[in-house]
Amino acid sequence: MTVMETTPAPTPAPTRDPAAPEICPPPPAHPRPDGQDHYTISEVVAVTGLTAHTLRWYERIGLMPHIDRSHTGQRRYRNRDLDWLTLVGKLRLTGMPVADMVRYAELVREGEQTFAQRRELLERTRRDVRARIAELQGTLAVLDHKIDIYS
């Protein structure tokens, strides 16, 4: 029986303690196990907090670049893949649909001639995020007001 597959995010996220004294400026968001540039799927699970299922699913739907394989067919992720997953994680936080991220991945695969389209997509996303923040701040005001009433 494989235990790993069923563990629901043992490390909830690589969120650092916000109260910890910030000694080094920005330690890379993803603490990567070693200097080697290849990782098994379970190492990527440990680093990203995603499940192995999700990583394989991302690949199936075209959200990942080509992932190298070992001579027996096992995935060997590289640092650039981790970087990509970091970006995907950020975009996911914005609520961007996976289909849009797949579109972005396609643009990246198509090469340099899609720079303009990629920038446009990112700028649209940025507008959405700003609108979302404004919305949330409006909601915050309502919550503050309600909480006041309950005091």
Add this chain to the structure above:
Amino acid sequence: MTVMETTPAPTPAPTRDPAAPEICPPPPAHPRPDGQDHYTISEVVAVTGLTAHTLRWYERIGLMPHIDRSHTGQRRYRNRDLDWLTLVGKLRLTGMPVADMVRYAELVREGEQTFAQRRELLERTRRDVRARIAELQGTLAVLDHKIDIYS
């Protein structure tokens, strides 16, 4: 054939044009059709942007207070119901699960002795919203950086 039921959010939301000159301070978010304190379901659809399906579903799952009925059984919403839907809309924007909103609705129905619990729920939500805003601002920084690169 009933057309209304299939119209997907004809008025996307009561979002006012942000470029419009802001003459009156804050006009009530929901422009209510008249001074009368009862509305048919389709009037509520027009005001809230929700579908009639969703309004009936909200009622089924216990997210609404008791809604009055006409002598023929049709729903007659009142201003307090619109106020409630406004709050629900805000909470929905925060990503709060519907089940939690139902819980809040239950607390309201249980009366004054649940004030403390309601406040706690709202305070937890407020913390979540603040965390979410911080997250989004982090994402915004990443987007800014990426967009810079594409320029």
Add this chain to the structure above:
DNA sequence: CCCTTGCTTGGAGTGCGCTCCAAGGTTCTA
């Protein structure tokens, strides 16, 4: 009277983003 519009119900269906399963091959540790 009939037609259209709008409303009613319980239950079934949809789309998204995972999440899991079964059956089997591989790799590491003792």
Add this chain to the structure above:
DNA sequence: TAGAACCTTGGAGCGCACTCCAAGCAAGGG
């Protein structure tokens, strides 16, 4: 060399928040 831990695949299943359907009732206009 055994056994545990880990990896592979295609496809099925799940939870959420709606979304829609079918069949029927009620009210107003021509």
